[in-house]
Amino acid sequence: MDMITPAEASAHEEGQSFEIDVERIQLMQIKISTAPQSLVDSNGKRYPFIHRLPPRFPDSETSSYIPHTVSIGPLHRGKDQYRYIEQFKWSYLHALMDRKKLSLEDLIKKIMPLEHRARKSYTEEVDQLDSFEFVEMLILDGCFIIELFRKSRQILSFEHDQITSVSNIYQSILEDLIKLENQIPWIILEELFSITRSSITLEETIVSAFRDTFREYNMKSNLNIMNNYSMSTNRFGGEPFQPFRHLLHMLHTLFTSLWPEIPDIEFKTRYAHLSKMIQPRVIPSISDLQKAGITAKTGDTKFFLKADFKHGTLLMTPLILNNLMICLLFNSMAFEQCQDPTKTQFSTYITLLNCLMTNDNDVKYLIDQKIIQVQNFSGTENDVIKIFRNMGKGLTLEPKTSYLSELFYNINLYHGKKWNVQMAKLSNTYFDSPWSAISLLAASVLLVLTFIQTFYTIIAYNNPPRS
Incomplete structure (x- = not known):
C-alpha cells in the first residue's frame, strides 16, 4: 500500500485539485435532510419495543434470555434446535383453521395490513424475511401461542397432545414465551384471537394458563396476582392498563401494578x-x-x-x-x-x-x-x-x-x-445462646447481692448498735 508523503499532503493543503464524488455528497445530503424515525406513533405507542439484550449485559448468550425449545418472532427463527417444535406449529394452525372454518386467505388478509407496524416493533431490521415470509411467521407463531394456552386451560381437548401432555416440554415452552428476545407484537395476537374467538378473552386465556402453572408450583404470591386481575375491566386494582406491547409486557404489567414508582x-x-x-x-x-x-x-x-x-x-x-x-x-x-x-x-x-x-x-x-x-x-x-x-x-x-x-x-x-449497633453487639455477646443469658443473669444477681451486702455492711459500721 502506497504511503502519502508529507510533500503530497502539503500539496493538497495548498489547494491542488482533487475529484469529489458527487453521488456520495448527494447521499449524505439526503441523510441530513431525513428526519429521524419517531419513537412514538400517533397513538402514543413507543417503537421499537421488542429488543435484543443490550451488550452491557454480560450473560446475553445464556439460557435466561435465549429460547430453549421454541422460537417466536424473527430474532431466533430458523435455528436447528427449534425445528422439532416447528412441526407442531403447523399442526396447531391446521387444527385451529379446521375448527373455526377459516382459510389461509382469511388469516393473511387479517395480518397483512399490520406487517409494517409489526416490523417497526423490532429494534433491528428483519429484512431477511420478505413480506410473505414475515406475515407467515406472524400467523404461525401467533396461532401457536393462542392454541397452546387454550389447550393448557383445557378449553380444547388436549388428549394425546405431545406438548401440553408432557410437563417438561410445556414448561420449557412456557419459559421461552416470556423471554425478551422471543416476542411478537401484542396486536398480532389480538387480531388472530379476534377471528378465532372463544368464550373468554385473550388476556383471560393467558392469565388462566399462568395461574394453573403457579398453582402447580405452589407459588402463592404469584398466584394471588393472577387471581386479583379483573378480566372484565382489564385492570388490577386501580387504573385500566395501557395497551400491552407483547406477552412479556402483559405479565410485567400484572406483577408491577401494585407498586407505583416515583415517591412524593x-x-x-x-x-x-x-x-x-x-x-x-x-x-x-x-x-x-x-x-x-x-x-x-x-x-x-x-x-x-x-x-x-x-x-x-x-x-x-x-x-x-x-x-x-x-x-x-x-x-x-x-x-x-x-x-x-x-x-x-x-x-x-x-x-x-x-x-x-x-x-x-x-x-x-x-x-x-x-x-x-x-x-x-x-x-x-x-x-x-x-x-x-x-x-x-x-x-x-x-x-x-x-x-x-x-x-x-x-x-x-x-x-x-x-x-x-451497640445494642446489637450487647445482644450478640450476651444473648446469643440460652447459657450466655443464664450466665449473665446469674452474674447480675450476684452483683446485686454483693452490692446489697456491702451497703448494709457500711450502714452497720457507721451506725453501731447502742449498748
Whole structure:
C-alpha cells in the first residue's frame, strides 16, 4: 500500500485539485435532510419495543434470555434446535383453521395490513424475511401461542397432545414465551384471537394458563396476582392498563401494578442527602444489617415483590426460586432496562436481593428464614448468589425514585444509628445462646447481692448498735 508523503499532503493543503464524488455528497445530503424515525406513533405507542439484550449485559448468550425449545418472532427463527417444535406449529394452525372454518386467505388478509407496524416493533431490521415470509411467521407463531394456552386451560381437548401432555416440554415452552428476545407484537395476537374467538378473552386465556402453572408450583404470591386481575375491566386494582406491547409486557404489567414508582417530592428531598452515604450498594448485606440488630423474616405473603421495614425487621414475601421464576425475573428486569426508565420494579427487587446476599451465610440465613424457598434447584448457596449477581450485571437503577426507596432510606437510617449497633453487639455477646443469658443473669444477681451486702455492711459500721 502506497504511503502519502508529507510533500503530497502539503500539496493538497495548498489547494491542488482533487475529484469529489458527487453521488456520495448527494447521499449524505439526503441523510441530513431525513428526519429521524419517531419513537412514538400517533397513538402514543413507543417503537421499537421488542429488543435484543443490550451488550452491557454480560450473560446475553445464556439460557435466561435465549429460547430453549421454541422460537417466536424473527430474532431466533430458523435455528436447528427449534425445528422439532416447528412441526407442531403447523399442526396447531391446521387444527385451529379446521375448527373455526377459516382459510389461509382469511388469516393473511387479517395480518397483512399490520406487517409494517409489526416490523417497526423490532429494534433491528428483519429484512431477511420478505413480506410473505414475515406475515407467515406472524400467523404461525401467533396461532401457536393462542392454541397452546387454550389447550393448557383445557378449553380444547388436549388428549394425546405431545406438548401440553408432557410437563417438561410445556414448561420449557412456557419459559421461552416470556423471554425478551422471543416476542411478537401484542396486536398480532389480538387480531388472530379476534377471528378465532372463544368464550373468554385473550388476556383471560393467558392469565388462566399462568395461574394453573403457579398453582402447580405452589407459588402463592404469584398466584394471588393472577387471581386479583379483573378480566372484565382489564385492570388490577386501580387504573385500566395501557395497551400491552407483547406477552412479556402483559405479565410485567400484572406483577408491577401494585407498586407505583416515583415517591412524593418531600420524600425525595429527605432521601437526597442520605443517598451520598449509601452508594453504590444501596443497602448493606444481611450479615452487616444483623450487626445493627436488623433481622429479616417473611411478611405479607399475599403479593410478589412486596417488601417492608418495621421496627428493625425486614419483611419480605417469600420468593419461590425455580426455573420459571428465574426466567421471569431475568427477562422482566431486562425489559425494564431496555424500554421504560420509569418502570423499574423488577430491577429494584433484584437490587434488593443482590445487596442482601454477598456470601454463603447470607443466602443460608434467607433460606432458613424462608424468604428464599429453593424449588427444583440442585445448586449451592454460592450458585444462588451467582444467579442474582448475573441479573445485576449491567443493571442501572436510581434508588431514590424506586418503589422501595422508602425501605432503602429507613434501613440505612436504622443501620446508621450507633445506639442500634451497640445494642446489637450487647445482644450478640450476651444473648446469643440460652447459657450466655443464664450466665449473665446469674452474674447480675450476684452483683446485686454483693452490692446489697456491702451497703448494709457500711450502714452497720457507721451506725453501731447502742449498748
